[in-house]
Amino acid sequence: MADLPADTSALMSAVLESILYGFSVLMFIGTIWALTYKRRMRDINHPIAVVAVLLLLTSTANMVVTIVRIENGLVKYRDTWPNGPAAFFTDVTEETYLIKHALYIFQTVLADGVMVYRCYVLWQSVRVIILPILLWCSIIVTGIRAVYGNSQATTNPGNVFAADVEKWIMAFIVSTLAANLLCSGLLVYRVWKIECRVSKLRASKSTIMPIVRVLVDAAVLYSVMLFAFLICFITASSGESVLSDMAVPVISITFYMVLIRITINSRHYLATASTRRTTEEMEQGNVQQYPMNPLRVHISQFTLDDSTSSSSYKVGNEDRPFGSTGIAEES
Structure with missing residues (x-):
């Protein structure tokens, strides 16, 4: 994509971003369903729900800005912008x-912050997340500095690969790539260790390993995109504009796919554990038994009438034919 015109790459990135955005909206609907299905309002994980909504709003805002940018570059300023649409789309x-890249920075900071929080919840140790926190802070600093550097580019505004800005952008990409790989590795390792311990105590099929697979899938998807983004900056390829636009919906998709899988798997795990616990309690005799009252039948007289070839029994003072539904009476 090194020789791809800027206006062509902008149009291509808008099409790809819109496709990924539509898919992220579907994933968001699935996330909200997973969080709220058969749950009362107070049982919903409100912080995660807020993050999911913020990711959707950021993706939507980025999509709107993309449409406005395409309309400005190809229609509104097509004949008035110096050097035409190509120069418009390369002006940093x-x-x-600037708005699009600020939204991308915010989306990255939000998603990576959630990953650091997941590591803390799973490990319950501050020492484990010291390095992820430092990387997260680096993401914030380098991201803000990159956007600020672009806004102040007066000597060469048409070159995103200018030395004074490129180093901050590359530092941002490396920081988020390292944070993603480190947090994903910590999560996968912790879940795998828990599974190894639990598997020795049960004979049923694993309900945790699917979480490991989806964590790995999400990490691979995001890491491949970031690695390609980094290669584009190293080689000064115009493909970086395409990948930067695709990054925002991809971040939302990876977050939603992990959250949906964890939520569904947790419900299955809790239901299975509850059923297994009840069964074990019944086998151990820990379930409260409700004694049944004994059934007593008072048969005071039994006669056989040869003439009618019928049998009857007397319960108290009442004669009933043998085989009647009232043969047993609870007292």
Whole structure:
């Protein structure tokens, strides 16, 4: 993509972003369903729900800015912008360019912050997340500095690979790539260790390993995109603009796919554990037994009438034919 015109790459990135955005909206609907299905309002994980909504709002805002940017570059300023649409889409000081990258920074900071929080919840140790926190802080600093550097680019505003800005952008990409790989590795390792311990105590099929697979899938998807993004900056390829636009919905998709799988798997695990616990209690005699009252039948007289070839019994003072549904009476 090194020789791809800027206006062509902008149109291509808009199409790809819109496809991924539509898929992320479907994933968001699935996430909300997983969080709220058969749950009362107070039982919903409100912080995670808020993060999911923020990711959707950020993706939507980025999609809107992309549409406005395409309309400005190809229609509104097509004949008035110096050097035409190609120059418009390469200008790093242009307002829509800065807004889009600011939204990308915010999306990355939000998603990576959730990953660090997941590591803390799973490990319950501050020492484990010291390095992820440092990387997360590096993401914030380098991201803000990159956007600020683009806004102040006066000498060469048409070159995103200018030395004073490129180093901050590359530092941002490396920081988020390292944070993603480290947090994903910590999560996968912790879940795998828990599974190894639990598997020795049960004979049923594993309900945790699917979480490991989806964590690995999400990490691979995001890491491949970031690695390609980094290669584009190293080789000064115009493909970086395409990948930066695709990054926002991809971040939302990876977050939603992990959350949906964990939520569904947790419900299955809790239901299975509850059923197994009840069965074990019944086998051990820990379930409260409700004694049944004994059934007593008072048969005071039994006669056989040869003439009618019928049998009857007397319960108290009442004669009933043999085989009647009232043969047993609870007292």
